[in-house]
Amino acid sequence: MNAAKRILRYLKGTFDYGIFYTSSNDVCLKGYCDSDYAGDVDDRKSTTGFVFYFGENAISWCSRKQPIVTLSTCESEYVATTAGTCHAIWLRRLLSELYFAQDRATKIMVDNKSAIALAKNPVFHDRSKHIDARFHFIRDCIANKEIEVEYVKTLDQVADIFTKALKKDRFQQLREMIGVVKESSLEGSVENFKK
Secondary structure, three states: OHHHHHHHHHHHHOOOEEEOOOOOOOOOEEEEEEEOOOOOOOOOOOEEEEEEEEOOEEEEEEEEEOOOOOOOHHHHHHHHHHHHHHHHHHHHHHHHHOOOOOOOOEEEEEOOHHHHHHHHOOOOOHHHOOOOHHHHHHHHHHHOOOEEEEEOOHHHOHHHHHOOOOOHHHHHHHHHHOOEEEHHHOOOOHHHHHO
16 A cells, blocks of 8 residues: 555656657667566566667666566576567567668667676576576577677666666666656746747
């Protein structure tokens, strides 16, 4: 009940917020993927979060519980990156149908170097042999040059907003990075166009 009240208070306090999109010639798709580790106190499943940008604008995002219990931070980040990869492939196909075909690999930014190494190295190791084969889909996408997985510092990991509760300042910083801003803070806001 307290969580529902918090959500309602947040919605009441942010009714005048919206997503701000900028004009840009940049038509590259880029994603950020993140995960917490065993964040659900009941079943110990992790939460996946990702956001994709088309140029400078966030166009798609997700926050959802992972389908399995993972055994390490590396594994939960790997599962999140695989989910992000599946979404990236879908977005690439959609953009292609809209005449914005991506002529280079889509970068997916991850803040866990072990998960990146696991994605880039097709050799199976004892520590990863228990991971279900469906999560290794990312390796095919890397080999086909559809996806590139790159490291991003945790401080710059935009998808962090979708994986866990954050301190107010950090939440506001990330919210702004995905383009969610208060209407009155925009130069030339909607109010100016109503006149």
